[in-house]
Amino acid sequence: KFTFAKRKKESQLVVGAVDLYGAACVEHYHLLHVTETKNEDWLKRLRLPKAVKFAPEIKEYLSTLRLPYIRRPLNFSPDRYPRIEVGADTMRVGKTTAVEVLAEELKKMKLPAMASLEDWRHNPHLKKSYQDSSLALLNSQKWFIQRKFDQVRLGAKNKIFIQDVHPEMDFCYALTNLILGRMKLEHFQEYVDYFYSLDWAHLPAADVLVYLTASDAVVIKRAHASLRPFETIDDNYFLVMKRVNQAWLAGTKYLLDVVVLAINTDNFNFVKNKGAKQKLAKKVLEKLAELGWRY
Numbered sequence: 001k002f003t004f005a006k007r008k009k010e011s012q013l014v015v016g017a018v019d020l021y022g023a024a025c026v027e028h029y030h031l032l033h034v035t036e037t038k039n040e041d042w043l044k045r046l047r048l049p050k051a052v053k054f055a056p057e058i059k060e061y062l063s064t065l066r067l068p069y070i071r072r073p074l075n076f077s078p079d080r081y082p083r084i085e086v087g088a089d090t091m092r093v094g095k096t097t098a099v100e101v102l103a104e105e106l107k108k109m110k111l112p113a114m115a116s117l118e119d120w121r122h123n124p125h126l127k128k129s130y131q132d133s134s135l136a137l138l139n140s141q142k143w144f145i146q147r148k149f150d151q152v153r154l155g156a157k158n159k160i161f162i163q164d165v166h167p168e169m170d171f172c173y174a175l176t177n178l179i180l181g182r183m184k185l186e187h188f189q190e191y192v193d194y195f196y197s198l199d200w201a202h203l204p205a206a207d208v209l210v211y212l213t214a215s216d217a218v219v220i221k222r223a224h225a226s227l228r229p230f231e232t233i234d235d236n237y238f239l240v241m242k243r244v245n246q247a248w249l250a251g252t253k254y255l256l257d258v259v260v261l262a263i264n265t266d267n268f269n270f271v272k273n274k275g276a277k278q279k280l281a282k283k284v285l286e287k288l289a290e291l292g293w294r295y
Contacts, residue, residue: 042067042251043062043063043065045247046247047243048179049240052240054179057185058185065175065192067168067172067247067251068195068196070200071256072256073204073207073257073259076293081112081156081158082160083160083161083163083204084162084163084208085163085166085205085209086102086162087165087169087209087245088211088214088245089212089214090219090223090239090241091223091241092219092222092226093213093265094212094265094270095212096117096164097271098212099116099117099162100115101277102281102284106281111160113159113160114156114162115162116156116162116163116164118144118164118165120144123140124143126143134182134183134187137174137177137183138187144170146198148170149167149198149200152167152204153203155204163206166206169248171195171248175188175244176240176244206258207288208284208288208291209252210263211249211260211262212262212263213262214265214266216239216242219238220238220239259290261287
């Protein structure tokens with residue numbers, strides 16, 4: 001299987017930086033060598049912006065926190081359609097657009113496909129969560145993860161299922177808010193308890209996780225260009241989220257066994273470019289073909 005990281009030797013991983021980012025660069029160097037260690041060691045891989053500092057009690061708590069690597073992909077069967085999930089370094093990288101484009105392109109090929117969107121407009125706590133309310137953030141994140149659990153559990157019968165934002169990325173959203181001090185520790189602990197109370201072990205992981213990446217400069221540029229009216233977030237929010245998601249992704253090789261298709265979106269415009277839309281679908285179909293689904 002192709003994954004985000006490639007085995008170098010028994011105790012070391014070398015991240016496929018060319019596959020993931022198009023080229024290795026300074027901001028991704030810390031992920032080029034990932035040691036095969038325990039779940040808790042994700043914190044050692046986390047490289048935060050210099051302006052972001054842990055409070056002592058937060059650092060102590062994070063040293064014991066386990067990131068979620070619970071779900072497992074179903075065994076291949078020609079009698080079922082594959083499951084695809086889309087994640088990214090951070091917000092505003094094109095996750096929802098990628099889901100919609102994939103569903104659209106697959107349908108053009110006469111393949112049955114269902115896009116399962118994040119449904120943020122129906123979250124009654126979302127707007128208030130941007131007003132520096134830790135409790136509102138907790139309620140918003142609990143709403144999102146319950147919604148995500150239900151979506152993944154139901155899936156799609158007799159269709160290719162394409163999920164917008166994988167559940168583990170939701171966990172990383174909440175963790176980002178804790179690190180930045182937007183969510184109180186007690187509220188994050190309640191979120192963690194709620195997250196792990198859901199029966200993830202009986203929900204399948206994606207057959208292919210499409211993971212969208214972007215350089216820091218592109219992330220910030222897109223963030224400022226597409227903020228919703230009620231959103232007021234500084235640049236560090238997006239950069240910390242990116243580092244947290246990368247730290248989770250780096251552990252998938254040994255702790256999740258998920259097939260990852262990483263796509264650098266810096267110069268890959270599948271929003272308007274017809275050729276890019278087709279290329280996105282082609283990349284996903286090629287990855288599915290490696291697993292046994294040939295369409």
